[in-house]
Amino acid sequence: MSTSAGPTPPRVTIDRHDPVHRRLEQLVPGLSASIGLTQRRFAPRVVRSRREIVHEGEAVAGIWTMRAGWAALVRHFADGRRQVQHLLLPGDPLPLERDAAYPATIVALTPVTLIDLDGTWLPDPALLDDALRRHTMATVHRLLDATARLGRQVAIERFAHLLLELRDRLRGVGLASDTHFKMPLTQEMLADTLGLTSVHVNRTLQMMRQQQLIELEGRAVTLLLPAELARMADYASPIDHPVAMH
Template sequence: MSAPPGPSPPRLTIDRSDPVHRRLDQLAPGLTATIGLHSRRFSPKLVRSRREIAHEGEPVSGIWMLRAGWAALVRHFADGRRQIEHVLLPGDPLPFEREASYPATIVALTPVTLIDLDGPWVPDAALLDAVLQRHTMATFHHLLDATARLGRQVAIERFAHLLLELRDRLRGVGLATDTQFRMPLTQEMLADTLGLTSVHVNRTLQMMRQQQLIELAGRVVTLLLPGELAHMADYPSPSTSRVAMR
């Protein structure tokens, strides 16, 4: 991984409330017990905000998972612009395949903590390969949603869809309720995710607040009318949506 080494943090354990534990339970029920996840002590890697974690084309080494903080798959352009193609949340694996290269550059949007699940203590490498396959399919669906957002939805619809997706994914790892979650994305990051200018982002957020669709208090987002937001964004209902890991 291309991130420069930071200070050596203390080794940590992963309990049942940890986002990594919750995500693994979604991706492969029973795996945490099989590999004895909570009996291990991991050496975390810390990466500062806005630092590169892995570069596009860099070979995968280890099964790194995001334990804390937010990161993103990004594409940079020669003139300095960038597109955030997919936001990575606590509990998400970084690689898509063990014997492959990273398909996009991964950047820390906030300070992040990473842990590597790979090691001789895993009884069968195929167990983690199955996790990565399911993670890859979930990410594929998110990328399809992002294509639809950018291609056919207006700004307020894009926002509504993204906020609902983030809520559902965070709720799956115990970091959101039905109506509230912390979102550390700046207006610049939102602009790069939604294909808008920062001015348009600010204007759209103000409109959503004025229409009493959402509340913003610091980094906390409250969805005041989640049903209206889902209708506006053509967001799937819980009975038809993919599982909460999205």
């Protein structure tokens, strides 16, 4: 697993407002208390932007989980093209199964901080395995949504669906409201995620602004008409049960 150069970061604690705590509670209510999450101090790993976190086929021990930053499962092609297959957000575990080889390369899209939830301190490792199973099923559903986006939706529908998915996932870990969140993705990253060119991404974003569907200011996204976006994208209810940001 890749790490950044430099001094070792200090150990960190996790409180109930932390994305990791919120995500575990989404997956298995009561899990954080059962494993004593807030009583532990974790040694974080930091990966710089655009660096590989895990290479396809690599098996990494532990249950490394995103505490901060955005990453992605990606597929690289020989001619230099790249497809972002799935976005990883704060709170998301990396593995789909304990100690299994990763099915895709994971790249940090921004600086990423990871913590390992595994360890001898766990009273019952099966508790985290249950959370991983639920995380895996949620990931499968999102991969199916991504397949539908790329296969049957036009550009503006793809954008609407992706923005609503990101809103719901971030809201579940306290990083979004019903209409507002931060999205640190460049137009190049969005193009790789949505199967479009950067020019098409720019044109579609301008169209959505002109139609007063969204506002963009730096990294901040505001969904002006979320119900219309959901209708346009045929967006289904989220499979998780998000907790609204306070």
